[in-house]
Amino acid sequence: MTTENSNPSYAGDLPDRSLGRKRNVTLKDVAAHAGVSKMTVSMILGGGSQSDRFSQETRLKVQNSARMLKYHPSAVAQALTRRRMNTVGIVLSQQFTSLLDDPYICGLLDGAMAVNAARGQNTTVFTAHVWHDAERSVPLFCDGRTDGLIMISPAIDSDVVQSLLDAEVPFVLVHNEDPDPRAASVSIDNKTAMKALVTHVLEHGHTRLAFLGGFPQSRSATDRYAGYCEAHALLHIPINPQLVSSLGYHYDVGVSETRRLMAMPREAAPTALICGCDKTALGAAKVLKELGFRIPQDVSITGFDDIPDAALLAPGLTTVRLPMKQMGETAANLLLEQIDRQEWTGRREILPTELVLRGTVGPPSGK
Amino acid sequence: MTTENSNPSYAGDLPDRSLGRKRNVTLKDVAAHAGVSKMTVSMILGGGSQSDRFSQETRLKVQNSARMLKYHPSAVAQALTRRRMNTVGIVLSQQFTSLLDDPYICGLLDGAMAVNAARGQNTTVFTAHVWHDAERSVPLFCDGRTDGLIMISPAIDSDVVQSLLDAEVPFVLVHNEDPDPRAASVSIDNKTAMKALVTHVLEHGHTRLAFLGGFPQSRSATDRYAGYCEAHALLHIPINPQLVSSLGYHYDVGVSETRRLMAMPREAAPTALICGCDKTALGAAKVLKELGFRIPQDVSITGFDDIPDAALLAPGLTTVRLPMKQMGETAANLLLEQIDRQEWTGRREILPTELVLRGTVGPPSGK
C-alpha cells in the first residue's frame, strides 16, 4: 500500500504559464516527477559508478521521468560546479572566407577535433575578426566557456599572448612564425623541408634555380629561404641573387615573377622554379605553359604545401606536404595535457614534413 | 580619518595555495580588494546605466581593483543567471576537410558571424562528425552553451530536427534540401537559377544540351533539373533523355560523362554541357580540352556555384553565383529574432541567385 503511491504531489505536464521567459526542465522537475531528491537524480543520470548505489527500481523511475520530461542537463550549470566545460576552443586568426586560401587549416582542425572527441572533449571554433584588438577577443577566451585554446595563426599580437598567460588559460600556438617561448607551440620544419626539396632538384643537375619566396618578415619564409641556401651550399652550387625574390605567397606573384624570369636571356634564365608555396607555383605553371615551355622538359617547378589543386596540375606538382592532421592532433594532445595536469609548459613541437614527388621536376633541358 | 582606511582587511596578492585546482579571480575577490560588496562590483563592472548610481570614487576604486587582480567575469556564471549565453552556434554537417570542396560554406559562415557580431552575439562553430547519430550531437545543442543554432546541411536526420523542436531550441536550417516546415529555413532558388542559365544557353541557338546533374534523391538536384526542363519547355525545345544523367556533383563525373557524351556521333553529341556544379564543369572542361574541343567555339559549358576556380578557368566559366554571404546573414537574423522574441517560426526564406556570364557559352559551332 505504502509503496504504491509514488509520484504523489507532481502536478503533471506543466505548460509553463510564466509568459515571458522560457523555463528549461531542470533536475528539480525530474526529481519532483520521480518523487525523489535532486541528488538522487543527479547521481543516477550522471552515470558512472555513482548510479550503482541506487536500487534498480529508483533508477528506472528516474530515467523514465527524465525521458518523459525531456530533461537535458545544463552544461552551463555543470561547468560552474565542475570548473570545467569539457570544451576546447580553436581560434582562427582569419575570416572563414580566407580559409579558402589556406586549405591546410581544415586538416588541422580535423586532426584536433578527432583527438578532442577521442578524449571526451567538445570542440568549438572561433574566428578572431579583430585579431589585433586584444580588448575584444581576449575576454572571450578567458571567460571560462572553454578550458583551453588552440590558436592557429602565423602571427599573434604579443598583447594577446600576454593576456592569455596572465589569465592562466592553457593554450597552444600552432603555425606561429615565432612563438613566445613561454607558450606551448606546434610548428613545422620549413628549413629542412625546403632543403630536401631543393636538393632533390639540384640532384637532377640544375644550376639556375629561381626562388619565389614569401615576405622576409615572415619566419617561415626566411626558414624556407635558408633551406634553399643550405641545399646549394651542400652541393657547392652558387646562388644568383637575381633569381631570388621575396614577394609573398600569391598566385599573382607566380605569374609576374615567372614572366620576368623567363624573359631573361636563355643562358641566364632559370631552369627550375622553386616556389614558396603551391599557389605561387600554380601561377608560375600557367605562365610557363602560355609561353610555350614544357614542364618538366624545359623548366622544372616545385611548390610547397600540397594543396588539392597541386595534384590536379598536369603533370602533378612536386611539392612538400605539411602534416596538417598530425599538427592538429599534436596541438590537441599538448593542450589536453596542460588542462589535465593544470600546468603550463613552454614545450615546442616541430613536426617533419613529407616530400611529394610528382611530375614537375626533371633534368634541365639539353642534358 | 575614517574615510582613509579603505582596503582594510585584504590580505594582498594571494598566490593561491590551494594546491590542486585552479582558482579564478572572482567578484568576491575584487570586492574584498576594493573594500566594497560583491553587488557593488557587479553593478559597476556590469557597466551601463547601473554604474551611474555609484560615486565616482567607488567606481574608480573598483575598476582599479579589477584591473590589478586581472578579473574576467565568468561567462558561465553569467549565463546561469541571465539564462542567456549570448552565443550562437553554427553546426556543420561535415568534417572541416570537406569544407574545402564546399568553399561557399565559408562565405556563409562569414555572413552569419558578421551579423552576430553586429548584434553583440558571439559565434561558435561545431561540426557534427556523427551527424546521423542524434544521441551524440543533440545533447551538445540543447545544453545551453548556445542560445540557438544555425544548422548548415543539405540533409538532416528528422530525429535531430525533432529533438531540437522538442527541446525548444531556436534554430534555422540552411541549405537544407527539404526543410521541416515547422522549422525556420534559408534556401536558394535552384530551379529559377538553372532555368535562367539554361535559357541563356538556349538563346544562343543550342538544341542539344547535356545535363550532368546531381543524385535524384537530392532536392536541389531535382530542382535544378526542373529548371533545365522548364527552360526547354518555354522555348519549345525537346529534351533528349540520353543527354541527361544524374551521377552526383563530382569532378570525376564531369570527366567520365564528358568522355561518354563526346564519343557520340557528331550530329547527336551535345553542343553544350550544363553541369550540375562547377566541379563537374571543371572536370568536363579538362576532358573537352584533351579531346581538342575549343570552348566555347566547339562546345559551350556552364557550371553552378561559382567556386573560386571557376574564374580561373580559361575562358572563365559561365555559372550561377549563390548568395552565400547573404544566406548567412539571413540565417543569423532569422535566428536572433527567434531568440529575442522567444517564439519559433517556420518561416522559409528562399534567396535569389545571380547569373555570372563569363566566357564558356557561345553559339553552337556551324552557326
Next chain:
DNA sequence: TGCCAATATTGTACCGGTAAACTCGATCAT
C-alpha cells in the same frame, strides 16, 4: 526638530547543478 526623498550601497535569494557529509533503517559479527 522631524519626516521624506534622493543617493549610495548592501543582503538575500536564487540560477541549475555537484561534492561531501549526513541520516536512517536493516543486517551483521561478536
Next chain:
DNA sequence: ATGATCGAGTTTACCGGTACAATATTGGCA
C-alpha cells in the same frame, strides 16, 4: 544485546554571478 557496517537516499553548502528588495546616509523643507 549491541555497536559496527552497509545500502539507499537526503541535506547542506557551495560554484560565480545577477535581480530585487532592503538598508544606511544625507540633505531639504515644512
